[in-house]
Amino acid sequence: MTTQARGKAACKVVVVMPAYNAAKTLRITYDAIPKENVDQVILVDDGSSDDTLKIAKELKLEVFVHARNFGYGGNQKTCYTEALKAGADIIVMLHPDYQYDPTLLPNLIAPIKAGETDVVLGSRFLRGDVMRQGMPWWKFLGNRFLTWLENYVLGLNLAEYHTGYRAFSRTVLEEVPFLLNSDKFVFDQEMLVQAVHLGFSIKEVPVPTRYFPEASSASFRASVRYGLSIVALLARYMLHRWALVDQKQFQCFPARYKRAD
Numbered sequence: 303m304t305t306q307a308r309g310k311a312a313c314k315v316v317v318v319m320p321a322y323n324a325a326k327t328l329r330i331t332y333d334a335i336p337k338e339n340v341d342q343v344i345l346v347d348d349g350s351s352d353d354t355l356k357i358a359k360e361l362k363l364e365v366f367v368h369a370r371n372f373g374y375g376g377n378q379k380t381c382y383t384e385a386l387k388a389g390a391d392i393i394v395m396l397h398p399d400y401q402y403d404p405t406l407l408p409n410l411i412a413p414i415k416a417g418e419t420d421v422v423l424g425s426r427f428l429r430g431d432v433m434r435q436g437m438p439w440w441k442f443l444g445n446r447f448l449t450w451l452e453n454y455v456l457g458l459n460l461a462e463y464h465t466g467y468r469a470f471s472r473t474v475l476e477e478v479p480f481l482l483n484s485d486k487f488v489f490d491q492e493m494l495v496q497a498v499h500l501g502f503s504i505k506e507v508p509v510p511t512r513y514f515p516e517a518s519s520a521s522f523r524a525s526v527r528y529g530l531s532i533v534a535l536l537a538r539y540m541l542h543r544w545a546l547v548d549q550k551q552f553q554c555f556p557a558r559y560k561r562a563d
């Protein structure tokens with residue numbers, strides 16, 4: 303699989319931030335982004351009720367606003383659509399809640415730039431003790447079980463699937479039909495299953511994680527719902543692979559357009 307970024311001298315890197323009530327952490331997150339590695343920062347405000355929008359404008363980000371709260375997946379649909387429109391070659395998703403370290407952006411970008419892989423995940427499980435870093439024990443257990451299940455179904459050996467720190471080549475976003483995905487948190491998993499199904503490669507780089515009240519709003523209840531929706535997703539994927547029930551989400555749609563070189 304080749305990426306458009308490969309072999310090109312100029313490579314536009316766009317950071318997308320799916321934001322929802324991120325006023326307390328947006329500035330510190332943005333300030334920590336190594337600007338010399340990034341060409342553009344896009345923020346999509348998902349109907350926040352705090353000052354997220356005001357701060358994003360003060361920071362002079364490229365801002366898009368949802369008329370209401372669509373959810374985390376709905377937010378990313380706008381993020382990726384706009385990043386493609388902006389001509390991005392590499393797209394990095396960074397949560398504006400300061401949970402993931404923005405200074406590590408170069409590590410996520412480098413393997414795609416070098417043409418080594420199509421997707422890079424910032425994995426919290428490759429180094430360090432995530433429970434010591436503050437991950438609640440029930441999130442830890444859920445993460446371990448779901449990662450095992452996803453590895454089993456997809457035939458991979460990733461350290462985790464649930465990180466919110468991800469980088470994609472343009473080609474991945476052009477070919478994965480992400481607009482067909484959920485507007486909820488399971489969107490992240492749908493993207494990875496689709497990417498694997500279409501033959502894209504995934505590489506992991508270690509990142510630490512931070513847990514504090516503003517960095518994680520997903521409740522126990524929401525996390526259980528998230529876990530169940532992943533099991534349902536994997537079941538649908540197996541049915542598709544066994545050609546029992548056709549799932550549009552996993553069909554391959556050739557790119558409708560490409561930027562001329």
Ligand SMILES: Nc1nc2c(ncn2[C@@H]2O[C@H](COP(=O)(O)OP(=O)(O)O)[C@@H](O)[C@H]2O)c(=O)[nH]1
Pocket residue numbers: 320321322323324348371372373374375377397398399401466516517518519520
């Ligand atoms: N909870 C939530 N987060 C959203 C939404 N839209 C965008 N986000 C962003 O998605 C990120 C992930 O949510 P978070 O609660 O931190 O999840 P967790 O860190 O996995 O527990 C945050 O940075 C939010 O700003 C939404 O509708 N709901």
Ligand SMILES: [Mg+2]
Pocket residue numbers: 397399401516517518519
């Ligand atoms: Mg978070």
